[in-house]
Amino acid sequence: MSNNNIVPLDTYWMPFTANRQFKANPRMLSEASGMFYRSDDGREVLDGTAGLWCVNAGHGRKEIAEAVYRQLQKMDYAPPFQMGHSDAFVFADRLARIAPAGLDRIFYTGSGSESVETALKIALAYQRAIGQGTRTRLIGRERGYHGVNFGGISVGGMVSNRRAFPTLPGVDHLRHTHDPLRNIFCDGLPEYGVELADDLERLVQLHGAETIAAVIVEPVAGSTGVLLPPRGYLERLREIATRHGILLIFDEVITGFGRLGAPFAADYFGVTPDIITTAKGLTNGSIPMGAVFCGRHVHDALMVGPENAIELFHGFTYSGHPVACAAGLATLDIYENEGLLTREATVLDTWRTAIQTLRDAPFVIDIRTIGLVAGIELAPRIDAPGARAYDAFVDCFQSGLLIRTTGDTIALSPPLIVDTNHIDRIVTTIQSALSRVT
Ligand code: PMP
Numbered sequence: 022m023s024n025n026n027i028v029p030l031d032t033y034w035m036p037f038t039a040n041r042q043f044k045a046n047p048r049m050l051s052e053a054s055g056m057f058y059r060s061d062d063g064r065e066v067l068d069g070t071a072g073l074w075c076v077n078a079g080h081g082r083k084e085i086a087e088a089v090y091r092q093l094q095k096m097d098y099a100p101p102f103q104m105g106h107s108d109a110f111v112f113a114d115r116l117a118r119i120a121p122a123g124l125d126r127i128f129y130t131g132s133g134s135e136s137v138e139t140a141l142k143i144a145l146a147y148q149r150a151i152g153q154g155t156r157t158r159l160i161g162r163e164r165g166y167h168g169v170n171f172g173g174i175s176v177g178g179m180v181s182n183r184r185a186f187p188t189l190p191g192v193d194h195l196r197h198t199h200d201p202l203r204n205i206f207c208d209g210l211p212e213y214g215v216e217l218a219d220d221l222e223r224l225v226q227l228h229g230a231e232t233i234a235a236v237i238v239e240p241v242a243g244s245t246g247v248l249l250p251p252r253g254y255l256e257r258l259r260e261i262a263t264r265h266g267i268l269l270i271f272d273e274v275i276t277g278f279g280r281l282g283a284p285f286a287a288d289y290f291g292v293t294p295d296i297i298t299t300a301k302g303l304t305n306g307s308i309p310m311g312a313v314f315c316g317r318h319v320h321d322a323l324m325v326g327p328e329n330a331i332e333l334f335h336g337f338t339y340s341g342h343p344v345a346c347a348a349g350l351a352t353l354d355i356y357e358n359e360g361l362l363t364r365e366a367t368v369l370d371t372w373r374t375a376i377q378t379l380r381d382a383p384f385v386i387d388i389r390t391i392g393l394v395a396g397i398e399l400a401p402r403i404d405a406p407g408a409r410a411y412d413a414f415v416d417c418f419q420s421g422l423l424i425r426t427t428g429d430t431i432a433l434s435p436p437l438i439v440d441t442n443h444i445d446r447i448v449t450t451i452q453s454a455l456s457r458v459t
Contacts, residue, residue, distance in 0.1 A: 134168025247396025278302030
């Protein structure tokens, strides 16, 4: 049932949305520029979430729009199987230059979920290619989010995304890294919990290293509420994985392209995985695209056999789409020209300090900040978990701020062009929204 005279609300089945609730009281966006959206009713809405963790350079970037338009006129589409076009190669080369050392072989996809499936399949293909075909087991982590395809929900640990569906066999999970008893109000890395990485060692003891192909984690878990890795955790995971011949995959769909103040989380933490998955910020959210960054050793192990044989039976109609590559190249120009992949420490410090002041706001039980990310956790209502954060989200939207919630956590990730005025506005708007939430 539509209650809107102009927009026909009934037919569009919205993703990850309470459709009936939304359609009774829709929130519509119609324009976007810089740090702001404009709502259908003409209000300015500050973007506290970079769209959905993706519009890192801010909205309405003319350079990207023009590149897309030019490319559409020049060549709208080119098949990626046994055919190429120069931008796909040039963009891969540009990406390889900003990639963590050694991760310079790029496989294109259409989204974060596709990047994850691709990474898992490449890991399995790699193990087979080096004569380790018994390694078919995949390890993920509780409260991990790796998209919505079957591989991703299998290694993922977001319960609501998994429970209605069958998942892949031979998958295990590390425990998640959130410890509300020992690590609370963490500005930066939690001090406790490095030993959680030893879960990988335990799984090796349980199943045998010869059965495990890869372990995949988000360096900072985003969609389940901004969960930070304890100091030393990723290093230890790297060490255990290497010792047992297990590939380490970082899902950087959120953390890639400057989110933490470094080009990739791998740079931020000084830990180099074997494969990195990306999407979102790759094209500044403008045209759907993902990319999997593979270690040279992973790639080279598969470049064997007769030269006329296809090395990896995998790919998508839209892999390396010319329009997406054009958008990506224009996006990289902006990131590099404006220094957005390594924003100054002063901005990051201002962000984290300002957000941490919300610790005294009503219902706040924890705040986790890192880079230009924050998770503000509210005490759940016993009768309705998630309701309090949802109410804050609606209140903020009415007051001109877009935030995102997951469970009872408010997750913030503004465009990387954020300045101190925007930060002030984000904090004061959330503060007053929380004072009205019951
Ligand atoms: N991995 C991570 C870490 C993500 O945050 C997301 C999306 N939020 C995905 C994968 C899936 O990306 P997409 O929605 O583009 O398929």
